[in-house]
Structure formats: C-alpha cells, structure tokens
Amino acid sequence: MSYLACVFLTVLILDSCTSLAPRYGNVESPLRVQPEPGRFQTPRVFEAGSVSSQLGEEEKGGYSQKNDRQDALASYLKRHRKLGAWKNVSCDICIFVVSEIRHMTEEAASVEEIVKAVTKFCIFFKIEDEHVCTLIVPQFQEEVLYVVDNLILSPGEACGIVIGDTCSTPYFPGDMWNVTFPDKPKPEPRPPTPPKPNAPILKFLHLTDIHLDFQYAVGSPVPCGEPLCCRVDDNVTVTGQAGKYGDYYNCDAPLDMLTSLFSHLSSIQDQFDFIIMTGDIPAHDVWSQSRTEQVAHVTALDKLFTNYLPNKPVYSCVGNHETSPINAFPQxxxxxxxxxxxxxxxxxxxxxxxxxxxxDDVLRCGIYSVSPYPGFRIISINNNYCNTGNWWLLLNSTDPCNVLQWFVGELQKAEDSGEKVYLLMHIPPGSTDCYKYWSHNLYNIVNRYENTIVNQFYGHSHHDWIMMFYDNATFTRPLGFGFVSPSVTTYSFNNPIYRIYTMDGNYTGSSWAVLDYNNFYMNLTEANAKGNPQWIFEYNPKKDYNMTGLYANDWDDLIQRLQKNDTLFQLFYKHYSSMYQGTPCHGNCKTDILCDMVEGRSYDPDLCQQHIRP
Known part of the structure; x- marks a missing residue:
C-alpha cells in the first residue's frame, strides 16, 4: 500500500493521502477519491538559504525566531492556495518542509518544536482531522529527524528520489548499483511444457492483506472523518452503520469476518496442501500504532492458523504495514x-x-529460503527495502540488507541443483512504490534465472491482476510474471477474497508451475443483510478469460486481447475490483491498468509505450 503522504509526516499534499488507499489504475467508482488529472511538471525549487525570499516582508521580521517559523510556513502556503497553484505545490512543499526541518535542527530546535510545527501544518491545511494529525506526526519523528539530520542529499535531491522525476532528477550515486552474478553462463531458455494428463498435482491457498482491526465496531458510523472507519472511537453522526462482517467504505477486517473465513477454510482444508500469505496483517490506523500492537496482530493471525488449520504449512512474507511506524525498515x-x-x-x-x-535470515532481514518438497523451493523476499515510503533508504539504497545479492546466491544454488522456485514478495516490484534501481536489478535477476523462477506472488494493491516480465534485450518475449492477489480486507470497496491454486505436483520431472486457480469471495452486502456469510466461487481464469494455460505467454496474449475486446476487459475489471459493483472502467482507467500489467520494473514508461500505447 502507498502511504507517501504519511511518511512525509503528512506534509505532501497528494490526493491519495485523503483515503490512504492503494493507487493501481484509475478506479472510477463514484465513492472513491480520484487523483487530480496530471502531475506537477515544473515545480519551483526552494533552496534552504532562500526560503525567506518567498515570504512577504511582514513575515520576514521574526523569521529567525523558532516560534515564528510555523506561522511563516503557514502564511506562505496559504498564499499559494489563494493563488490557485495548490495542485502543483506537492514537490515545493516536500522541498520546503525538508529544508525547514533541516534548518530547525541546525538552529538547535527541539524535537517538540519541530513536531508542533508539522502538526500545525497538517491541521491548518486539513490534510487529516486534528486527531489524526496530532497522533501521526510523532509516529515518524524519530525516523524523519534522524534521516534529515544525516542526509548527504539536498532537499531537492531527496524529494526527487522519493516523489519521482516529476519533482527533480537528482544525481544520486547510491541509487545506481548492480548486483553481481556468478561467473556462470545463463542456460538456454526452456519454454514451459504442460504436464501429461493425470500427472500428480498439488493445491495451495493464497491469502494477502488481511488487515485485522481489533477496534472494529459493529454499528459504528460510515463514512467517518478519518482514513479508517468502522471503529469504536469514531465520533461522528451519519446514517450509515458498519455491518457485522465489514463495510466497503475505508474499513478493515473485523474478527467476525476472519472467524467466518477461517472456519470455512477449515471445512475445506482437504482441498489444499499448504498456504502462502503475502503480507499486511495490521489495520490501517497508521497514526495510532505501536510495536506492541503490531506484534499482537502477528500473534493473532498465527493463532487463527494454529486453531483452524494446524497441519497446513504457512509460508509468509513481510508487508509494509507490519512495522511501526508504517514503512520503516532501517538497514x-x-x-x-x-x-x-x-x-x-x-x-x-x-x-x-x-x-x-x-x-537467521528471518532475524537479519525478514527473508528466508525453504524447500517444502524435493526439487521445489520457496524464497520469501522482504521488498520493503525497495519501498519508496521507507525514509531510511534515503541514507543508503544500495541493496539494503544485501537482500538481492543473497537472492542471487539462493537462485544459483537452486539452478545448480535443478530446483524450481516460487518467489513471495509483498509489493509488486514494477509499481512506483518500489525504488527504480532495486526494481531494475530484480528484473535482471528474473531474466537471468528465468528457467528457475517459475512463479511469483504479490499482494499490496488489494486488487486482482498480474505483472509481466519480458526479456531485457528486446522486451518482447514474455519470460515471467507475478500474480497480484486481491485482499481479504474490504479496504476499500472490495469484497473479501481468497484464492486456491493448482500446481504441477510432486514427481520426478515436475515443472512445479501453477496450472490453474479459482477465486472465492464473500458477498459483503448479503452477508451483513442475512447474517449468514457464504464464501462462494468468483471465477476461474481459464474459463472466464478463455486461456489455454497460465504461463507467461498466455498472460501476454490475454493483455493483448483485453486491449481489443472491451467486453472481456470489463469482465476482467469486475474481478480486478473484487466483485464490487462500481462504474465501468474506460479511457485512462483502462490504459492505466493495462500499463501496470506490463511494467514489471518501476519508473520505466517505455514498457507501457511499447506494449499498450504503440
């Protein structure tokens, strides 16, 4: 999930911060908050030494006084809003605030003074309500102040890295790096071969983005004035009320819904052999979380697995919500x-x-490699070390925790021993939530070990789609892809979903590749109305999309057909949106989703241009 505004201590005025919702495609629902069309193109850069020149003379008088800097900042931004330049000020604000924080620390301002200034900013410009602003700023004070104090980059360079090239295109040597590959030639690519009829199979369950909310309260008001609703402390009066099993409007998963899900999964546990869980266990109340609460969520999910599915192995990866504060993964x-x-x-x-x-690897970096069956390996990568919302990476983004170099070593051992590998990650690596050079290095790794990595599995977006990888010579030959699975949480405007895959089974010569899958969902409206939740079949890709297989070539073919056949795309979009009955997706909405699907490496618009916008 992307929480860029919150990571900047709520000082980046982006439309996405209002709902704290994922931004994959332009989801055109009348209830969703839509981003402004277009991004800022030519921001004005405020250098630390010239900030006061942007202020009126009446503001300069006491500007050097620490307790006046808050009012100077507010006055400047108020003028910007009156001038109608608000939608173009995000980059300016980032640079201005980083400059101000650095300047205040140089003047020996206390942490309390800095927190007060940023909190005042958050409240004044209604980034969130006073309750959220007051709590969320202290969440990030230690991280941001340490990073700003030790930053070798200018404010413009820092904001260019975190926001993207539309803000600035800095020279940042630490951002440009390459993993080292063993001195062994790449084997000739081997196209996948479907298994023989009646070959052994295995099945496994995929859960992701559960977002359990301990404070969910049936009957609480929806919508509310905060980024997460359906909670015991919501103090607003509206006509809507949160249902027993969840709500579509910015609400996370109540325990009643998860109890229903796990009870149902227990009743069908003979239909799968193991489980993968691709991250994000805690709720979206990022302004009020603590380490104790985050650990409690991990423990609660572990108990659900233990109580309902005690004999099913569970293989997980780390989500960006697991830590406190959110996205904070220091090297x-x-x-x-x-x-x-x-x-x-x-x-x-x-x-x-x-x-x-x-x-040892789990304790070091939140990663691991395990072989559940001879010839088959699962590698779990913590790609929060590529998360653009992780401020710690501004200090050093060169393969943090040595994760990708470790990954290369594991893949080489797998190649040498003839193993096939499943890769688990939380963040789809081609999204703009992932640093460019980390993503590009991963793309090269997938290219080098295309015969070894047979499938990838992600979460994070709360939607249902795939992400393609092409050969890095011509970018025309599909050689891999990742399944982006829909969420269990309803946040936001989703029905809860789980998935069961069928894979080539445990026998000599198995490809171990995914052969098929089925999605199942709870119709939230009916569950709340009838009080008897049912987990029912949603779709099968081979039947619904007329696919002969689920290999990279098949998904590439589907993407081409989705471009040309709008009826097929609207069916795909229905599943993408987890059966939520929103408005159809046309124009830029459709193009954005298709571009997401072909962009397996981040910040590379050429992939979209080549495959979707020729």
Whole structure:
C-alpha cells in the first residue's frame, strides 16, 4: 500500500493521502477519491538559504525566531492556495518542509518544536482531522529527524528520489548499483511444457492483506472523518452503520469476518496442501500504532492458523504495514534501530514451518529460503527495502540488507541443483512504490534465472491482476510474471477474497508451475443483510478469460486481447475490483491498468509505450 503522504509526516499534499488507499489504475467508482488529472511538471525549487525570499516582508521580521517559523510556513502556503497553484505545490512543499526541518535542527530546535510545527501544518491545511494529525506526526519523528539530520542529499535531491522525476532528477550515486552474478553462463531458455494428463498435482491457498482491526465496531458510523472507519472511537453522526462482517467504505477486517473465513477454510482444508500469505496483517490506523500492537496482530493471525488449520504449512512474507511506524525498515547498522522486535515475532510465528538454518535470515532481514518438497523451493523476499515510503533508504539504497545479492546466491544454488522456485514478495516490484534501481536489478535477476523462477506472488494493491516480465534485450518475449492477489480486507470497496491454486505436483520431472486457480469471495452486502456469510466461487481464469494455460505467454496474449475486446476487459475489471459493483472502467482507467500489467520494473514508461500505447 502507498502511504507517501504519511511518511512525509503528512506534509505532501497528494490526493491519495485523503483515503490512504492503494493507487493501481484509475478506479472510477463514484465513492472513491480520484487523483487530480496530471502531475506537477515544473515545480519551483526552494533552496534552504532562500526560503525567506518567498515570504512577504511582514513575515520576514521574526523569521529567525523558532516560534515564528510555523506561522511563516503557514502564511506562505496559504498564499499559494489563494493563488490557485495548490495542485502543483506537492514537490515545493516536500522541498520546503525538508529544508525547514533541516534548518530547525541546525538552529538547535527541539524535537517538540519541530513536531508542533508539522502538526500545525497538517491541521491548518486539513490534510487529516486534528486527531489524526496530532497522533501521526510523532509516529515518524524519530525516523524523519534522524534521516534529515544525516542526509548527504539536498532537499531537492531527496524529494526527487522519493516523489519521482516529476519533482527533480537528482544525481544520486547510491541509487545506481548492480548486483553481481556468478561467473556462470545463463542456460538456454526452456519454454514451459504442460504436464501429461493425470500427472500428480498439488493445491495451495493464497491469502494477502488481511488487515485485522481489533477496534472494529459493529454499528459504528460510515463514512467517518478519518482514513479508517468502522471503529469504536469514531465520533461522528451519519446514517450509515458498519455491518457485522465489514463495510466497503475505508474499513478493515473485523474478527467476525476472519472467524467466518477461517472456519470455512477449515471445512475445506482437504482441498489444499499448504498456504502462502503475502503480507499486511495490521489495520490501517497508521497514526495510532505501536510495536506492541503490531506484534499482537502477528500473534493473532498465527493463532487463527494454529486453531483452524494446524497441519497446513504457512509460508509468509513481510508487508509494509507490519512495522511501526508504517514503512520503516532501517538497514542493519543504524544506531538504535534494531528490527529484532518485529523479525523475532515473525521468526516465532513462521519458525514451525522453516528449518532452523533459515531463521537467521528471518532475524537479519525478514527473508528466508525453504524447500517444502524435493526439487521445489520457496524464497520469501522482504521488498520493503525497495519501498519508496521507507525514509531510511534515503541514507543508503544500495541493496539494503544485501537482500538481492543473497537472492542471487539462493537462485544459483537452486539452478545448480535443478530446483524450481516460487518467489513471495509483498509489493509488486514494477509499481512506483518500489525504488527504480532495486526494481531494475530484480528484473535482471528474473531474466537471468528465468528457467528457475517459475512463479511469483504479490499482494499490496488489494486488487486482482498480474505483472509481466519480458526479456531485457528486446522486451518482447514474455519470460515471467507475478500474480497480484486481491485482499481479504474490504479496504476499500472490495469484497473479501481468497484464492486456491493448482500446481504441477510432486514427481520426478515436475515443472512445479501453477496450472490453474479459482477465486472465492464473500458477498459483503448479503452477508451483513442475512447474517449468514457464504464464501462462494468468483471465477476461474481459464474459463472466464478463455486461456489455454497460465504461463507467461498466455498472460501476454490475454493483455493483448483485453486491449481489443472491451467486453472481456470489463469482465476482467469486475474481478480486478473484487466483485464490487462500481462504474465501468474506460479511457485512462483502462490504459492505466493495462500499463501496470506490463511494467514489471518501476519508473520505466517505455514498457507501457511499447506494449499498450504503440
């Protein structure tokens, strides 16, 4: 999920911060908050030494006084809003605020003074209500102040890296790096071969983005004035009321819904052999979370698996919501920033299905490699180390935690021993939530080991789609893809969904590739109305999309057909949106989704231009 505004201590005025919702495609629902058309193109850069020149003379008088800087900032921004330049000010604000925080620290301003200034900004411009602003700013104070204080980049360079090239195109040597491959030639690509009829199969369950909300309250008001609703502390009067099993409007998963889901899964557990879970366990109340609460969510999910599915191995990866504050994944070696509190909880939860040798990697970086069956390996990558919302990466983004270099080593061992690999990650690596060079390095890794990596699995977006990888010579030959699975949470405007895959089974010569899958969902409206939730069949891609297989070539063919056949695309969009009955998706909405599907590496519009916008 993208929480860029919150990571900037709520100081980046982006439309997406209002709902804290994922931004994959232009989802045209009348209830969704839509982004402004177009992004800023030519922002004015405020250098730290010339900020006061942008202020009126009446504001300069006491500007050097620490307690006047807050009012100067508010006055400047108020003028910007009156001038009608508001939609173009996001980059300016980023640079201005980073400059101001750095300037205040140089003047020995206290943490309390800085927090007060940013909180005042948040409230004054109604980025969120006063309750959220007051709580969320302190959540990030330690991270942001440490990073700004130790930053070797200028404010413009920092904002260019985090916001993107539309803000600035900085020279940042730490952002440009390459993993090292072993001195072994790449084997000739081997096209996938479907298994023989009646060959053994395995099945596995995919859950993602559960977002359990301990404070969900049946009958609480919806909508509310905060980014997350349906909670016990919502103090607004509206006609809507949260249902027992969830609500479409910015609400997370109540325990009643998860109890229904796991009870149902227990009743059909003979239909799958193992489980993958691709991250995001806690709720979206990012302004009021603590380490204790985050660990409690990990423990609660572990108990659900233990109580309802005790004999099913569970293989997980780390989501960006697991830590507190959200997105904060410091690299090893930063003083006072030990991630053992979180990785230790995960090692305890995951350890029952992992060898002891794998737990060292879990405790170090939240990663692991495990072989559930001879010839088959699952590798779990913590790609929060590519998360553009992770401020710690501004200090050093060169393969944080050595994750990708470790990944290359694991893949080489798998190639040498003839193993096939499933890759689990939370964030789809081609999204703009992933740093460019991390994403491009991963793309190269997938290219090099295309015969070894047979499938990839992501979460994060809460929608249902795929992400393609093409050969990095011509970008025309599809050689891999990732399944982006829809969420269990209803946040926002989704029905809860789970997926069961069929894969080539455990026998000599197995490809271990995914052969098919079925989605199942709860119709939230009916469940709340009747009080008897049912988990029913949603769709099968081979039948609904007329696909002969689920290999990379098949998905590439589907994308081409989705461009030409709008009836087929609207069916795809219905599943993309988890059966929520919104408005159809046409024009830019359709193009954006199709571009997301072909952009397996981030910040590379040429992929969209080549495949979708010729």
């Amino acid at each position: 090893p070696g930063i003083p006072g920033q030990d991630m053992t509190w979180m990785y230790g909880a995960m090692a305890e939860s995951w350890g029952k299905w992992l060898p002891l040798s794998a737990l």
